Amino acid sequence: MQFSREEVARHNTAGDLWVILNSEVYDLSKFAKFHPGGSIVLLSEEVAGRDATEAFYSLHRHEVLEKNQYMRFKIGVIQGEEVNIFKRKSGSLSQVPYAEPTWLVPGFHSPYYKESHKRFQVAVRGFVEEVIYPDAQAREEDGNPPSQHVIDEMAKMNLIAMRLGPGPHLRGRVLMGGIVEPAEFDNFHELIIAQELARIHARGYSDGLGGGTCIGLPPVLNFGKKELRERVAEEVLSGKKYICLAVTEAFAGSDVAGVKCRASRVVNGWVVNGTPSNQKWITNGTFADYFTVACRTDKGGLVALLVPRGPGISTTLIKTSYSTAAGTSFIQFDNVFVPANHVLGRENHGLQVILSNFNHERWGLTSGSIGGQRAILEECLKWAALRKVFGKPLTSQPVVRAKLAGMIARVESCQNWLESVTYQMTKMNYEQQALNLAGQLAFLKMYSTRAAQETAADAVQIFGGRGITRTGMGRLVEHYHRTLLIDAVGGGAEDVLGDLGVRQALRKMPDSARL
Numbered sequence: 001m002q003f004s005r006e007e008v009a010r011h012n013t014a015g016d017l018w019v020i021l022n023s024e025v026y027d028l029s030k031f032a033k034f035h036p037g038g039s040i041v042l043l044s045e046e047v048a049g050r051d052a053t054e055a056f057y058s059l060h061r062h063e064v065l066e067k068n069q070y071m072r073f074k075i076g077v078i079q080g081e082e083v084n085i086f087k088r089k090s091g092s093l094s095q096v097p098y099a100e101p102t103w104l105v106p107g108f109h110s111p112y113y114k115e116s117h118k119r120f121q122v123a124v125r126g127f128v129e130e131v132i133y134p135d136a137q138a139r140e141e142d143g144n145p146p147s148q149h150v151i152d153e154m155a156k157m158n159l160i161a162m163r164l165g166p167g168p169h170l171r172g173r174v175l176m177g178g179i180v181e182p183a184e185f186d187n188f189h190e191l192i193i194a195q196e197l198a199r200i201h202a203r204g205y206s207d208g209l210g211g212g213t214c215i216g217l218p219p220v221l222n223f224g225k226k227e228l229r230e231r232v233a234e235e236v237l238s239g240k241k242y243i244c245l246a247v248t249e250a251f252a253g254s255d256v257a258g259v260k261c262r263a264s265r266v267v268n269g270w271v272v273n274g275t276p277s278n279q280k281w282i283t284n285g286t287f288a289d290y291f292t293v294a295c296r297t298d299k300g301g302l303v304a305l306l307v308p309r310g311p312g313i314s315t316t317l318i319k320t321s322y323s324t325a326a327g328t329s330f331i332q333f334d335n336v337f338v339p340a341n342h343v344l345g346r347e348n349h350g351l352q353v354i355l356s357n358f359n360h361e362r363w364g365l366t367s368g369s370i371g372g373q374r375a376i377l378e379e380c381l382k383w384a385a386l387r388k389v390f391g392k393p394l395t396s397q398p399v400v401r402a403k404l405a406g407m408i409a410r411v412e413s414c415q416n417w418l419e420s421v422t423y424q425m426t427k428m429n430y431e432q433q434a435l436n437l438a439g440q441l442a443f444l445k446m447y448s449t450r451a452a453q454e455t456a457a458d459a460v461q462i463f464g465g466r467g468i469t470r471t472g473m474g475r476l477v478e479h480y481h482r483t484l485l486i487d488a489v490g491g492g493a494e495d496v497l498g499d500l501g502v503r504q505a506l507r508k509m510p511d512s513a514r515l
């Protein structure tokens with residue numbers, strides 16, 4: 001239906017209330033008394049029967065109009081006018097400055113990304129926005145793990161396998177419908193996945209979506225015996241089963257070498273006991289079918305074991321600052337039998353097995369954290385340009401522009417350092433990475449998560465009360481500010497990592513160094 005503005009203006013009373021939003025006409029007659037912002041505002045002279053587009057967009061996110069329960073209020077359009085506020089098309093790039101890393105910005109160049117990365121980014125963004133985002137928002141809120149249909153779709157695209165990075169586990173797989181060959185898949189493709197996933201603004205859910213696989217499966221793939229490796233990889237990468245890394249203990253925290261969980265040899269295997277220290281904060285533990293564990297043997301060494309869920313294992317949900325969708329758990333092993341063929345690597349080499357994936361884990365956490373920082377910068381730029389205070393946009397305040405300057409500088413420096421380290425990863429084998437990149441990655445993660453905290457704090461100041469409100473305009477800022485510390489403590493707390501990097505550097509100091 002088409003209406004003239006004059007006709008809309010005649011519907012301006014309680015019980016007969018129309019408004020114009022973005023050249024579309026909404027009949028709010030029945031909704032007014034249920035409106036979360038109250039009915040009075042809708043009945044005011046500037047709103048009832050009038051064009052309330054500007055006021056609406058300064059108080060609501062565009063997504064409000066896309067909800068089924070509100071879409072039905074739309075009764076037509078204004079004659080001869082066209083809708084001129086659009087949501088970014090699913091899968092497309094943002095036009096907001098600095099909302100995308102430079103390699104995606106027209107006119108910029110990068111030595112790292114090729115055509116296959118560009119194709120891949122488009123496909124992953126579309127998939128994330130269409131398949132993952134709706135489930136992410138719903139589960140982050142209700143606290144349930146990701147829905148099986150999302151896991152199945154990811155498995156079909158081989159996204160679960162790709163999240164582990166390049167390697168033999170990709171051989172023979174069709175990646176993202178075939179747009180990238182397994183042999184050409186590199187750490188930059190993997191970086192794209194990590195950063196696109198950061199855009200779902202559901203940090204607990206994104207860990208629920210296979211955070212345990214990214215850290216629990218590599219030790220099996222790299223150190224498990226052939227039969228175990230192939231069986232478990234098939235089950236987990238097809239989304240049928242879940243695995244987690246159950247190493248962090250209540251007493252040991254970041255000190256992996258200090259684990260106390262015990263494994264004693266018995267006929268045909270081992271018996272694992274969590275006492276005197278059980279595992280805590282184990283991502284995906286509540287729903288995992290397998291637990292990759294480091295245990296102290298009776299001889300005092302460390303052995304890595306893949307423990308299948310069975311009698312004697314209890315997993316209890318821990319509530320953290322992000323959603324229980326992550327399945328964060330407290331785990332108890334009480335006389336759990338583990339078959340002999342479930343040993344990963346050699347007895348007494350458990351520490352190497354577990355440490356072997358730490359650099360990669362830190363890189364993954366850092367990649368996502370920087371992606372999240374950029375998304376929050378975009379929120380702040382949009383809000384500061386939109387929001388009017390004392391009759392002027394927020395951007396007219398120098399103090400706000402200074403905060404935006406800091407955010408931009410931080411995210412650009414983090415991203416550029418990340419891409420430089422990622423490039424090194426594509427050129428170094430595992431030993432070289434362990435030797436050369438542990439310090440770089442430790443510093444990069446420490447620096448990025450500190451930068452993230454500064455950006456989050458500034459974002460809250462820019463959004464004011466909305467930055468601490470879980471619904472409405474500032475909801476993404478509130479979420480980021482509440483949840484970003486998972487990246488600052490997961491995979492090694494900031495101070496521990498900084499210290500690790502410096503100690504490594506000091507070991508490499510030449511004896512001849514003098515001022």
Ligand code: HEM
Nearest residue numbers: 019026036037041047052055056059060061070471472473
């Ligand atoms: C189709 C029309 C509308 C719908 C479906 C709608 C829906 C909502 C919803 C869901 C909220 C809760 C906040 C959120 O989750 O974003 C809200 C808040 C609010 N709405 Fe509306 N609204 C409409 C039109 C308007 C109009 C025309 C105005 C007046 C300019 C208005 C003023 C407000 C105010 C003042 C709030 C409180 C915002 C805050 O917390 O800062 N709404 N509305």
